Amino acid sequence: MSSFAHPEHVQHYINGQFVESASGKRFENVNPFTNKVINTVAEGDKEEIDRAVKAAREAFDHGPWRTMSVNERLSYLYKIADLIDQAADEIAYLESLDTGLPIKQTQKQAARAAENFRFYAEMVKSRLHGEAYQKDNDFINYTIYKPVGVAGLITPWNAPFMLETWKVAPALATGNTCILKPAEWSPLTAHKLAEIVNEAGLPSGVFNVVHGFGETAGASLVAHPDVQLISFTGETVTGSEIIKNGADTLKRYSMELGGKSPIIVFEDADFERAVDACIFGIFSFNGERCTANSRLFVQSSIKEQFIDALLERLPHIVVGDPMDSNTEVGPLIHRVHQQRVLEYLKIAESEGAEVVSGHVPIAYRDGNFVPPTVLLNVTNEMRVAQEEIFGPVLAVMLFDTEEEAIRLANDVKYGLASYIWTNDIKRAHRVAQSIEAGMTWINSQNVRDLRIPFGGAKYSGIGREGGHYAFEFYTETQVIHVAIGDTPIPKFGKLKV
Missing domain, CATH: 3.40.309.10 (Aldehyde Dehydrogenase; Chain A, domain 2)
Structure with missing residues (x-):
C-alpha cells in the first residue's frame, strides 16, 4: 500500500481543468497519524465558487449533459465506476493517509464508491419514470422527471470518498451538474475523484471541485443564486447555518446531520x-x-x-x-x-x-x-x-x-x-x-442496503438520500395535461349577437 504516491499539491477542478486559486492562497493538509504535513491544497474562495457555478450553469443550460440520451449519460457513470475499481487500492491508501481510518475499512469504502455509480445508473433506467392518469375520454395527465440544475454537494471528512460518490452519482445520473466542496481536512480522495472524472471524459463543467473552508467556499456555494440544490452531510449546527445562509435563494436542502444513536x-x-x-x-x-x-x-x-x-x-x-x-x-x-x-x-x-x-x-x-x-x-x-x-x-x-x-x-x-x-x-x-x-x-449491526432511504428525524436531518428516494431531491416533477376530447371550455367575455 505504501508504494502509492500522493500529490504534493491539490488544485481545484473547474470546467474540466485543474486550476489554482486566483488569490494564490494555499493551506496545509496534515497526516493524523504523524501530524506531519502531507501536502498543500489550493484554498478556494468566493471567486472559485463563482467560476465553478458559472461552468456548471453553462454546462447545464447549454452543454450536452442534460440533453444527451440517458444511455449515453449513464455510460459515463459506468466508466467512472470501472476507473474507481482500477484505482481501489490507491484510493484506500489515500483515504487512510488523509483520515487515519484503518486501511482494512477504507478498502471496503472504495469498493462501495464504485457500486454507488453503478447502482444509480441502474436506478435511473429502472425507476426514473413517470405515471399517466387518464380522465374519462377528456384528458390524459402524465408526469416526467427532469434534472433540477446545479447541485452544491458539501461532504464530511469521515469516509469522504464513499460519501462524495454517494452524492455525486445520483446528481449526475439524473442529469444535474454539480460542484463538490469536500471537507478541508480530507482533500486527497476528492482530488482523486476529480482525476477519475477527468479521465472518464465528462463534458467540461458537469463536475467541479472547489477546495477550501466552510466559512468561505462553503458559505459562498450555499448563498449562490444559481445553485438550486444543497446536499450536506455533517454536524447539526453547521447544517442549521447552511439553511439560514441560503434562505434568500429558496434552495432545496438534503441534510444528513448528527446522531447520538x-x-x-x-x-x-x-x-x-x-x-x-x-x-x-x-x-x-x-x-x-x-x-x-x-x-x-x-x-x-x-x-x-x-x-x-x-x-x-x-x-x-x-x-x-x-x-x-x-x-x-x-x-x-x-x-x-x-x-x-x-x-x-x-x-x-x-x-x-x-x-x-x-x-x-x-x-x-x-x-x-x-x-x-x-x-x-x-x-x-x-x-x-x-x-x-x-x-x-x-x-x-x-x-x-x-x-x-x-x-x-x-x-x-x-x-x-x-x-x-x-x-x-x-x-x-x-x-x-x-x-x-x-x-x-x-438484531443487526450497521449494514446498508443501497435501495433503502437514509436519513434522520429531529435534529438529525431533513429529507432522505439513497435508493429511488434520492430522486425526490435531485429531480423536478413536472405534470403535463393533454386534452384528448372536446370538453367545452368556459367562455368569458362572449360577445352578444
Missing part, C-alpha cells in the same frame, strides 16, 4: 452477537460515524455480565498505524478534533461518570489517538449522553422495563439511527416503531 440490549438478546455489534458500532471508523451506537442501554438484569464482556474486550482492540491491516482503531482526523473528544472525557469525569479506556501504544503518541473508551455510571441527562462526541466513546446506561428503554432512547434531540437486541420479535417491532429515528436495526 441508542443501542438497546434486552436480557433475552443473543448475548455474544449483541456484544460484537455494540463494539463494532462504536469503535469502527474510529468512532467517527454519524450512525455510531454511542449510547448503550442495557437491561439491569444483565448489566454486570454485559459490561464485563465490554471491558474484557476493550484492551484487546488493536489501536495503531492505519496502514497496518491488523489495526482496528486509528487516529482521529485532526488534532483539533482529538482535543475536543478528550475534553468530553474530562466532562464525563466531572459529571460523575467512570472513564475506562483501552490502550494506545507509546510509539504512536504523535498521532491524534483517543483510546477506545467506555463511560460507566452515566445518566441520560449528562452532557456525554446528550451531545455528539464523534469519537470512540461509549456511554453505558441501564433500564428495567421496555417503556423505560423507549423513554430514555428518545430523550435526546437527535434521531438518526437506533439498534435493538432481543429475541422477542413482537417486542422488537413495538420498540422499533416507538423509537424516534430515521433508521432502526433489529
